[in-house]
Amino acid sequence: MRNIALSINVVEATLNGTIISGKGTFGKxxxxxxxxxxxxxxxxxKPNATIVAVGMLTSNVVDNFTALSLKITQAGVVPTGTLINSISVLGRASADPVVSATKDNEDITKFSLAVKAGKDITNWYAIAAFGKTGEILKNFVVKGKEVALSGRIGLSTWKNKETGAQCSKLELTADSVTLISSKQ
Structure with missing residues (x-):
């Protein structure tokens, strides 16, 4: 779990005692x-409002699909059309980055980042980066390297080639990177 700021389009919101629960959408x-x-x-x-929400993001994988849940601690109304999706993490690369090409023939650099979330808790983030950020990660990050990343959260979806099932995972698309330490 990590604090994150998101712009959410509220679809449904219900007050039940002292708790508001609801559903919405985020991102492009x-x-x-x-x-x-x-x-x-x-x-x-409220339904049909666009809010900026800050809180703890959790994900749960059910039948190869990632369900996202946000426990909101702060929120405010934002103008319609404003999108906010920002996260910053500090962790260690769990493997050397791998570069591949998208279907548009653009280089994409991917790796996993281990982020300590408590004494015995580690969160794992799937990282993707393009352009200069991807080049920096490809050239300077190796397994064990500590890095700070800022970017946006999104769902990466695909169809399983063997089963035909729709799959998804939470992915951080990095916009900026700070190299922290030498390989440990």
């Missing part, structure tokens, strides 16, 4: 997300 692909919040945000979190 209108990826689905569920959320909860305390009652004090009931004047902000």
């Amino acid at each position: 692909n209108n990826d689905p997300i569920e959320f909860t919040s305390s009652k004090f945000l009931e004047n902000v979190i």
Whole structure:
């Protein structure tokens, strides 16, 4: 779990006692997300509103599909059309980055990042980067290297070639990188 700021288009919001729960979409692909919040945000979190929400993001994989949930701690109304999707993490590369080409023949650099979230808890992030950020990661990151990344969260979806099932995973698309230490 990590604190994240997202712009959410609220589709449904229900007050049940002291808890608001609901569903919405985020990002340019209108990826689905569920959320909860305390009652004090009931004047902000309403159906058809676009809000900026800050909170703890969790993901749960069910039948190869990633379901996202955000426990909102702060929220505010934003102008329609404003998109906010920002996350920053600090961790260690779990493997050397791998470069491949997209279907548009653009280089994409991918690797996993291990981020400590507590004494005995490690969160794993699938990282993707393009352009100069991808080049930096490809040329300077190796397994064990500590890096700080900032970017946006999205769902990467694909069809399983063997089963035909729709699959997804949470992916951080890095916009900036800071190299922290030498390989450990």
